Every structure is written in C-alpha cells, then in structure tokens.
Amino acid sequence: MEPTQNTNPASPDAPSDRGDLVTTTAEGAKGPISLEALMAGDEKAFEQLVIQESPRLFRVIVRIVGDDDEAASILQETFLQAFQRINTFRRESKLTTWLYAIGINLARASLRKSRRLSSLEDQEVERMQPDFNRGMFVETPAVWDPARVTELADRRQLVRRGIEQLPEDYKTVLVLRDIEEYSTEEVANMLGISSGAVRVRLHRARGALRKLLDPHMRRLPKD
Amino acid sequence: MKFITALKTALGMAPGCEQVNEFLAEYVEGTLDEKMRAQFQEHMDMCKCCDHYLDQYRHTIQLTKETDEISVPSELAEHTLAFLRKSNAFASDQDAASS
Numbered sequence: 326m327e328p329t330q331n332t333n334p335a336s337p338d339a340p341s342d343r344g345d346l347v348t349t350t351a352e353g354a355k356g357p358i359s360l361e362a363l364m365a366g367d368e369k370a371f372e373q374l375v376i377q378e379s380p381r382l383f384r385v386i387v388r389i390v391g392d393d394d395e396a397a398s399i400l401q402e403t404f405l406q407a408f409q410r411i412n413t414f415r416r417e418s419k420l421t422t423w424l425y426a427i428g429i430n431l432a433r434a435s436l437r438k439s440r441r442l443s444s445l446e447d448q449e450v451e452r453m454q455p456d457f458n459r460g461m462f463v464e465t466p467a468v469w470d471p472a473r474v475t476e477l478a479d480r481r482q483l484v485r486r487g488i489e490q491l492p493e494d495y496k497t498v499l500v501l502r503d504i505e506e507y508s509t510e511e512v513a514n515m516l517g518i519s520s521g522a523v524r525v526r527l528h529r530a531r532g533a534l535r536k537l538l539d540p541h542m543r544r545l546p547k548d
Numbered sequence: 549m550k551f552i553t554a555l556k557t558a559l560g561m562a563p564g565c566e567q568v569n570e571f572l573a574e575y576v577e578g579t580l581d582e583k584m585r586a587q588f589q590e591h592m593d594m595c596k597c598c599d600h601y602l603d604q605y606r607h608t609i610q611l612t613k614e615t616d617e618i619s620v621p622s623e624l625a626e627h628t629l630a631f632l633r634k635s636n637a638f639a640s641d642q643d644a645a646s647s
Contacts, residue, residue, distance in 0.1 A: 368638045372629055379625040384618040397624065401631040408637050455601065460557065460564030462597035466604055474607045484615040503612040528573045535608040542607065 360420060363411055371411075375404050378421060381505065382428050388500045389432040390439075391489055399435055403428040418514045426515045429497060436493055444490045450529050453536040470544040477541065487537040495530035502527050563587055568598050572605055 358377070362370035379400060386396040386403075406427050414423050445453075456463040474480070488496055501512045502523070509527075513520045556562035563584075568591050574580050575588050592598050621627075632638060 371632075371638075375628050375632070376625045379628055380620040383620055383624055387618050393621075397621065397627065400624070401628050404628055405632060405635055405637055408632065455569060457564075457566040457569070460566040462565045462601070465597045466600040468600055469604055469607055474611065480611060481614065481616045484611045488612070488615065499612065503609055504615065524573055528570075531573070531605060531608050531612075534612065535604050538608060538611065539604065542604075 360416075363420070364414065366408075366411065371404075371408055374407075374420075374424075378424060379404075382425060385425065385500060385505060386428055386432045388488070388504065389429065389493070389497055390435055395435060395439075396432070399428065399431045402431055406431075419511070422511055422514045426517070429515055433493060433497070445492055445533065447492050447494075450492060450495055450533045453533040454529060455532070467539065467543045469539075469542040473542050473544075480541075483538060483541055484534070487534045490537065491530055491533060495526050495533065498523055498526040499530040499534070503531075557591070563591055565591075565595060565598050568592070568595075569601065572602065576602075576606060576609070 358370050358373045359367070363374065382403065383396055383400050386399050387393060390396055390399065403424070407424050410427075414420060455466070477483070488499060491499065497516065498512060501507045501515065502509065507515070509520045509523050512523045516523070557564045568575070568588055571580060571584070571588070575585070578585075580588060592602060
C-alpha cells in the first residue's frame with residue numbers, strides 16, 4: 326500500500342504550531358516528525374520530512390519554473406540545502422515555511438538563469454489594472470457568462486497559460502495564495518516581504534489574470 | 549449608480565470605485581472592518597461597474613483554484629532520498645560507504 330501523505334495545511338491534521346510536523350506512515354498511523362530530531366540531524370526524521378513535503382513543494386516549484394524535470398532537480402537541491410542548513414532554522418516561522426523559502430529562492434534563481442522569463446513585464450501588469458477617472462470606472466466591465474466560466478472546454482489551459490505569463494513576483498504570490506492557499510503571513514515569510522506587499526501583488530496578479538481571461542469569458546451577443 | 553450614492557462619493561462621504569477596487573481582496577476575504585464593509589456593500593449594491601468587476605474578480609480566483617492539476621511523479625520522494633544519499637548528505641551513508 327502506498328503511503329498517504331498529508332500535504333494539505335487546511336486539513337485538521339495539518340501542522341498548526343511553529344515547527345511541529347505531522348506525517349502519515351505507510352500503515353496509515355500518524356506520527357509526529359520531531360523538530361528536535363530534525364534539528365539534531367536525525368536522518369530518519371529528515372526522510373519523513375522529504376516524504377511528507379515533496380509533493381506539495383514540487384507542485385509549487387513546477388508552477389514557478391514551468392518544467393517538471395527542472396522542478397525535480399530543484400526539489401532535490403532544496404532538501405540537500407535544508408539538511409545542511411537545518412541548524413540555521415531560527416524557529417521564527419514554521420519549519421515548512423523555512424523549507425519552502427529555500428525551494429522558492431532556488432526556483433527563482435533557476436528561472437533567471439535559464440531566462441525562461443514570463444512574457445509580461447511589471448509595467449504591463451500595472452496597465453492591465455482597471456482605469457479610473459475621479460475615482461470612478463472609466464468603462465463598465467463586461468458581464469462574464471457563467472456557462473463559459475464553468476464549462477469552457479479549455480478554461481483550465483487558459484488559466485494556466487495566463488498564470489505562466491505573469492511576471493515571476495506576481496506569479497509566485499498567486500500560486501502560493503490562491504492555489505496552495507497559504508496565508509498572507511506565511512507567503513510573506515516565504516518570500517521575505519511584508520504582508521502588505523503580498524496583498525498588493527496578489528490583487529494586481531488577479532487583476533492582470535482577469536484581463537487576460539476577459540475576452541474568453543464574456544457573454545456572447547445573441548444572434 | 550444612484551444619484552445619492554454618487555453624491556456621497558463625490559463629497560468624499562462614501563468610497564468610490566477606485567477605493568473599493570483597492571480593497572477588493574480584503575472585501576472578498578471578509579477581512580474589512582464592519583463600517584468599511586457596510587460602506588463597500590452600499591457602493592456595490594448601487595454600482596453596476598463594481599458589481600461586474602467583483603463578479604469577474606471572484607470568477608478569476610475560482611478559475612485559478614481549479615487550474616490544471618500538477619501530476620506528481622510517484623517516485624519523487626524516493627528519487628530525492630536517493631539523491632541525498634548519493635550526495636553523501638547523510639552521515640550514516642558516508643559511514644556505510646567508508647566501512
């Protein structure tokens with residue numbers, strides 16, 4: 326029987342206290358990963374951490390770099406660095422937040438090195454926000470067709486391509502907040518920015534993605 | 549937008565579309581304080597532009613959540629552990645290799 330892995334922080338079994346981790350064994354019995362054991366360099370505890378966190382961290386990295394093989398390689402390097410630097414963990418955040426910060430930094434460095442950059446610039450994201458005059462909308466936003474939003478065959482691909490186009494700073498925040506559902510504070514800790522900066526980037530990322538989806542989701546005029 | 553709401557906005561007594569938009573994420577997440585939320589709600593109820601934009605904004609969040617699943621290779625963790633052992637990260641592996 327394959328091990329079931331608890332990677333959903335929203336689940337009741339998710340780690341709640343800083344540094345506390347819960348894993349599920351192959352037999353289905355839950356056991357804690359001791360932070361003290363991890364800090365002491367216990368290999369079995371670290372193996373448990375790798376098994377528990379690999380799937381979710383891999384998904385985050387894939388969404389940043391856009392390549393499965395590269396993401397798997399970054400994941401390996403992330404755990405290697407984490408194991409070598411575990412004694413630098415200051416317990417000021419969850420251990421997973423610290424771990425994900427390493428992975429995200431490596432993913433961003435890889436993206437810069439490979440020059441597989443997003444197609445949109447920061448200034449374009451700004452221009453994709455709605456226009457206001459004297460505090461009021463300049464144009465009335467179109468009505469989206471609920472049927473297209475829920476039934477358009479290629480909507481998932483449209484969204485994925487839209488996310489891929491976002492500048493890396495915006496894409497990372499959107500992935501962590503709206504897809505992986507980390508809290509604003511957790512994302513701020515992972516990225517080393519303020520909660521306010523997370524909120525601003527998230528709002529602009531959503532606004533830009535909305536603009537990209539708009540032509541596909543509008544209610545079509547009746548014949 | 550109804551005249552009275554427009555007038556209150558023009559007089560700075562109620563938020564306009566731009567201010568509502570600036571705090572839309574907080575509005576959607578329900579983290580605005582009660583007074584601000586009531587003001588925003590009043591604006592939303594009267595303003596077709598903000599109502600349409602809010603609808604698009606909510607759908608964008610929902611569509612983002614439902615985007616393509618990333619399939620995780622079944623051997624991912626095992627390969628990562630093999631890499632760590634190969635990198636001599638684990639001291640016991642180094643001991644085993646040297647003995």
